[in-house]
Amino acid sequence: MSTSTLEIEPATKHDENDVSPVEEVRLTVSNDDDPTLPVWTFRMWTLGLASCALLSFLNTFFSYRTEPLIISMISVQVATLPIGRFMARALPKRKFQIGSKEFSLNPGPFNMKEHVLISIFANAGSGFGSGTAYAISIVDIIKAFYHRKISFLASWILVITTQVLGYGWAGILRRYVVDPAEMWWPSSLVQVSLFRALHEKDNNRMSRGKFFFIALICSFAWFVVPGYLFPTLSTISWICWIYPKSVAAQQIGSGMGGLGIGAFSLDWTVIASYLYSPLISPFFAIVNVAAGYVLVMYMLLPIAYWGINLYNAKNFAIFSSHLFDAGGQIYNVSALVNNKFEIDMPAYERQGRINLSVFFSLTYGIGFASVISTLTHVALFNGREIYKQYRRASRSVKEDIHTRLMRKYKDIPNWWFHLMLLMSLVLSLVMCIFMKDQVQMPWWGLIFAAGLALVFTLPISIITATTNQSPGLNIITEYIMGLILPGKPIANVCFKTYGYISMSQAISFLNDFKLGHYMKIPPISMFIVQCIGTIVAGTVNIGVAWWLLSSIENICQDQLLPPNSPWTCPGDRVFFDASVIWGLVGPKRIFGSLGNYKALNWFFLIGALGPLLVWLLHKAFPSQKWIKLINLPVLLGATAAMPPATTVNFNCWIVVGTIFNYFVFRYRKKWWQRYNYVLSAALDAGVAFMGVLLYFSLTMNEKSISWWGTNGEHCDLATCPTAKGIVVDGCPVY
Numbered sequence: 178m179s180t181s182t183l184e185i186e187p188a189t190k191h192d193e194n195d196v197s198p199v200e201e202v203r204l205t206v207s208n209d210d211d212p213t214l215p216v217w218t219f220r221m222w223t224l225g226l227a228s229c230a231l232l233s234f235l236n237t238f239f240s241y242r243t244e245p246l247i248i249s250m251i252s253v254q255v256a257t258l259p260i261g262r263f264m265a266r267a268l269p270k271r272k273f274q275i276g277s278k279e280f281s282l283n284p285g286p287f288n289m290k291e292h293v294l295i296s297i298f299a300n301a302g303s304g305f306g307s308g309t310a311y312a313i314s315i316v317d318i319i320k321a322f323y324h325r326k327i328s329f330l331a332s333w334i335l336v337i338t339t340q341v342l343g344y345g346w347a348g349i350l351r352r353y354v355v356d357p358a359e360m361w362w363p364s365s366l367v368q369v370s371l372f373r374a375l376h377e378k379d380n381n382r383m384s385r386g387k388f389f390f391i392a393l394i395c396s397f398a399w400f401v402v403p404g405y406l407f408p409t410l411s412t413i414s415w416i417c418w419i420y421p422k423s424v425a426a427q428q429i430g431s432g433m434g435g436l437g438i439g440a441f442s443l444d445w446t447v448i449a450s451y452l453y454s455p456l457i458s459p460f461f462a463i464v465n466v467a468a469g470y471v472l473v474m475y476m477l478l479p480i481a482y483w484g485i486n487l488y489n490a491k492n493f494a495i496f497s498s499h500l501f502d503a504g505g506q507i508y509n510v511s512a513l514v515n516n517k518f519e520i521d522m523p524a525y526e527r528q529g530r531i532n533l534s535v536f537f538s539l540t541y542g543i544g545f546a547s548v549i550s551t552l553t554h555v556a557l558f559n560g561r562e563i564y565k566q567y568r569r570a571s572r573s574v575k576e577d578i579h580t581r582l583m584r585k586y587k588d589i590p591n592w593w594f595h596l597m598l599l600m601s602l603v604l605s606l607v608m609c610i611f612m613k614d615q616v617q618m619p620w621w622g623l624i625f626a627a628g629l630a631l632v633f634t635l636p637i638s639i640i641t642a643t644t645n646q647s648p649g650l651n652i653i654t655e656y657i658m659g660l661i662l663p664g665k666p667i668a669n670v671c672f673k674t675y676g677y678i679s680m681s682q683a684i685s686f687l688n689d690f691k692l693g694h695y696m697k698i699p700p701i702s703m704f705i706v707q708c709i710g711t712i713v714a715g716t717v718n719i720g721v722a723w724w725l726l727s728s729i730e731n732i733c734q735d736q737l738l739p740p741n742s743p744w745t746c747p748g749d750r751v752f753f754d755a756s757v758i759w760g761l762v763g764p765k766r767i768f769g770s771l772g773n774y775k776a777l778n779w780f781f782l783i784g785a786l787g788p789l790l791v792w793l794l795h796k797a798f799p800s801q802k803w804i805k806l807i808n809l810p811v812l813l814g815a816t817a818a819m820p821p822a823t824t825v826n827f828n829c830w831i832v833v834g835t836i837f838n839y840f841v842f843r844y845r846k847k848w849w850q851r852y853n854y855v856l857s858a859a860l861d862a863g864v865a866f867m868g869v870l871l872y873f874s875l876t877m878n879e880k881s882i883s884w885w886g887t888n889g890e891h892c893d894l895a896t897c898p899t900a901k902g903i904v905v906d907g908c909p910v911y
Contacts, residue, residue: 196208196577196578197358197361197577197578197579198358198359198577199358199359199361202358202361202366202577202579202695205366205369205370205373206366206369206579206695207373208578208579210582210585210697212585212586212697214288214289214290214291215284215285215288215290215291216290216291216294216698216699216702217702218284218291219268219282219283220261220264220265220268220283220287220291221291221294221295221298223264224257224260224261224264224295225294225295225298225299225706225710226298226709226713228253228256228257228295228296228298228299229298229299229301229710229713229714229717230713230714230717231299232248232252232253232299232300232714233309233713233714233715233717233718233721234717234721235248235865235869236248236309237309237313237717237718237721237722237725238721238725238868238869238872239446239865239868240309240313240746240748241725241729241732241733241744241745241746241749242446242743242744242745242868243743243744243745243747244411244444244446244447244450244743244826245446245450245451245747245748246445246446246449246450246861246864246865246868247449247450247453248861248862248865249453249454249457249861250296250297250299250300250368251368251371251454251457251854251857251858252857252858252861252862253295253296253299253300254292254296254368254371254372254375254854254858255371255375255385255389255854255855255858255859256389256858256862257292257295257296258287258292258375258376258385258386259386259389259390261287261291261292261295262286262287264283264287265283265285265286265287268282268283269282269283270282270283288376289372289373289376289696290696290697290698292372292375292376293372293692293693293696293698294698294702294703294706296368297689297692297693297698297703297706297707297710298706298709298710299710300689300710301689301706301707301708301709301710301711301714309718310336310339310340310714310715310718310719311339311674311678312335312336312339312340312674312678313336313718313719313722314670314748314749314752315335315616315667315670315671315674316332316335316336316719316722316723316726317722317726317733317746317749317752318666318670318749318752318753318756319615319667320726321726321732321733321734321746321749322510322733322749322750322753323511323514323518323666323753324511325518326615327615327616328612328615329719329723330612331608331612331615331616332719332722332723333715333716333719334604334605334607334608334612335608335616335671335674336715336718336719337601337604337711337712337715337716338601338604338605338608338675339674339675339678339679339682340682340711340714340715341597341601341708341711341712342598342601342602342605342627342630342675342679342682343630343678343679343680343681343682343683343684343685343686344594344597344598344601344682344683344686344707344708344711345594345595345597345598345599345601345602345683346598346630346631346634346679346680346683347594347683347684347686347687347690348589348591348593348594348595348597348598349594349598349631350634350635350638350683350687351687351690353635353638353639354635354638354639354642354687355687355690355691355694356580356694357580358577358579358580359643360639360642360643360691361642361643361691362641362642362687362688362691362692364688365688365691365692365695366695367457368692369692369695369696371854372696374850374851374854381851385851385852385855388851388852388855388856388859389855389858389859390859392855392856392859392860392863393859393862393863394863395863396445396859396860396862396863396864396867397863397864397866397867398863398867399863400444400445400446400863400864400867400868401867401871402443403442403443403444403446404444404446404864404867404868404871405871405875405882406882406886407886407887408741408886408887408889409885409886409887409888409889409890409891410442410443410444410886411442411443411444411446411447411890412432412433412440412442412444412447412825412889412890413432413440413441413442413443413890414427414430414431414432414433414435414437414439414440414825414890414891414892415430415439415440416429416430416431416438416439416440417430417431417890417891417892417894417895418891421891422894423894424894424895424897424899424908424909425899427892427893427894427895428495428496428894428895428899430892430895431496431824431890431892431895432823432824432825432828432890432892433823433824433825433889433890433892433895434494434495434496434497434823434892434895434896435495435496435824435892435895436474436475436478436479436495436496436824437474437823437824437825437827437828440824440825440828440890441825441828441829441832442825442829444864445860445861445863445864446864446868447825447826447829448826448829448830448833449830449860449861450822450826451818451821451822451826452466452818452822452826452827452830454857454860454861455829455830455831455833455834455837455838456833456834456837456838456853456854456856456857456860457854457857458834458838459838460834460835460838460839460842462811463830463831463834463835463838463839465808465811465812465815466811466815466827466830466831467815467831468812468815469811469812469813469814469815469816470815470816470827470831472812472815473539473543473815473816474816474824474827477539478495478496478535478536478539481535481539482495482535486900487535487538488532488533488535488538488773488774489503489532489900490534490535491898491899491900491903492504492505492532492898492900492903493505493532493533493534493535493898494534494895494896494897494898495534495535495536495895496534496536496820496823496824496895496896497534497536497537497820497896498534498537498747498750498751498754498820498821499534499750499754500531500532500533500754500757500758501531501532501533501534502528502529502531502532503529503530503532504903504904505898505900505903505904505905506905507736508528508531508532509528510753510757510761512524512528513525513528513757513761513762514761518617518665518666518667519664519665519761520663520664520761520762520763525762525766530766530771530772530773531757531758531762531766531767531772531773532773533774536819536820537754537820538774538777540816540817540819540820541652541768541774541777542774542777542780543780543813543816543817544652544780544817545652545777545778545780545781545784546780546781546783546784546787546813547784547810547813547814547817548650548652548653548784549781549784549785550784550785550787550788550809550810550813551810551814553784553785553786553787553788553789554788554791554808554809554810555640555810557788557789557792558788558792558805559640559643579694579695579697580694582697583694583697583700586697586699586700586701587699587700587701588700588701589700589701589703589704593704597708602623602627605623605675606620606623609622609623615667616667616668616671617665617666617667617668617671618667618668618671618672618675619662619668622658622662622668622671622672622675623675625672625676626654626672626675626676626679627675627676627679629654629657629676629677629680630675630676630677630679630680630683633650633680634680634683634684637650637680637684638683638684638687641684641688642687642691647681647684650676650677650680651673651677651678653677654672654673654676654677655669655673655755655759655760655764656759656764657672658672658673658759658760659758659759659760659763659764659765660763660764660765663760663762663763663764663765663766664760664761664763665760665761666756666757666760666761667756667760668760669756669759669760669761670752670755670756670760686707689703689707690703725744728877729744732744732746733745733746733749733750735750740888740889741881741887741888741889747820747821748821750820750821751820751821784809784813787809787813788809788810791804791805791807791809837849837853838853841853893907894908894909897909899911
């Protein structure tokens, strides 16, 4: 990826042997440092704690909604800049004596290092790619889907330990994947570019701060329309309006439950849901996602559903994350759970095998292929370079200018990481032993999960640091635990969280460490901010989740909620289905000899051989440069967010991303350079503030309006089966 889009040159030139060996780093990161800049300031602590708590609250609050908004670190970067500068002007500069040191509420101008720490503070507990702690979904499915009990203490321990465990792996591996110059972590350069752009002098009439404020007000004011007055604007599926009685037309036109032909949205939360803001993603990534989306959604799915009726596809909805019985009815999962919170085999035999919508089943197959293809692709195309870098990192760190500048600061003692790792493991073991009736996780399962995380963290972090790809191993962890311990759904998701997510958290922490490395932040300051941020954010996450689960009637139960209710928890629905498939019922009864979908295991072989075919073609025709650009992991992983993401999310994301990151970037580059990221942050912040205001002022007081524009997208028939003899309420019988 090109990370030099902001066209920022290094501040000074150094000897060629002294600079970074990576061109993108040379073009983006400054080779200078001022170690006298204060970082432990009142402004940093105030804005850092406030933004951490606010970001955690908003991301958790919105995660339960049909279109969950994820407010990213970039929003904090942009929003805290004018506040920090205001505090630098307004706070008193008087100095106080504390012991032998002087302290001031206002030590001078608001500097870039303070700003970086504030952003990392806010981002520390955001969870890997989800905006909130992953373990919150375990609490959600226990309380809202399985209707069982879990104590607040067990929930808090689960959230905090799964977030903190990754610090141990990160600390052990820092010297291998942060200090070496070749480990350049491409995604961190976007943050570096934005920090430098925001802190450069801005003498234009329309400053970035003024633009941010205007865009925020517009976003805030507009969201009341799709968020309350006219929710149908969130998903405009006009084909359904033209053909209100045609199942096929609605399957084709529905942006929520069908192919989404022509569906679009005027709601930023829909555009930015699941795939993050399209203004941030580089155009090459948008093209790859679009190619994979078109391949799966508009080529494979129509053939599977209308062409060959794969897995009796017409008995069920064409696009759904629900589980079905053979008659097309929603599977009664609650009836499968006995008093021990395990599978009731007689009840399972009465209901029969679990069935998936054809798209849901295809996503599992494509997921199998994506996992294996990522490992194969990286081994073939990047294996030699990664091995050399690992050998070099194992022997000694090649110091570039950035590593040398960081030597001025006191390093983090290794025992700090080891102590955190030990404490989180001990606390997790206490939970597994004394609260096993709530989490089902055996103590040996925790040790096994920790071992998997430790084994995979180094190769996956090297892959991420050099290729900007992070293989998703969640399906592998679910599959392993499902085979070892079937019938226990919560044990399965806990194993996945402690194994896969603690590894992912470690990679996220290492990425933050590299950002601090580039920005010359004292390592101990980084560590303390990340630790406190993680604990604060995790506590806010579980507090907000507990409040919503207790206060909103039928939350997450889309069959019982009003038609226009936003509290459908689409992400938790998929998480719940995964707990049923891999944990309660077990992979043997779904993808094995006792299930309907054993043929999907062939996707593992397809994923392994696909990159090999591309690599052989590349070797056979080296002059054809485009062959090497075929990235099967990206193509196959394009629709990994579906479901819960739907076609309207992808349609809008691709179109808006193309407009800003191709046309605006190409033809209005100066505007893009100054305002693109700022606009993204303002749109996020505006809808977030209005969304919370609407909830507290109207939704909590049960004040609503009812008319045609509040009754969803008007594609009720899109979820109907089309097979003969299948009877479902509200659907025509063929």
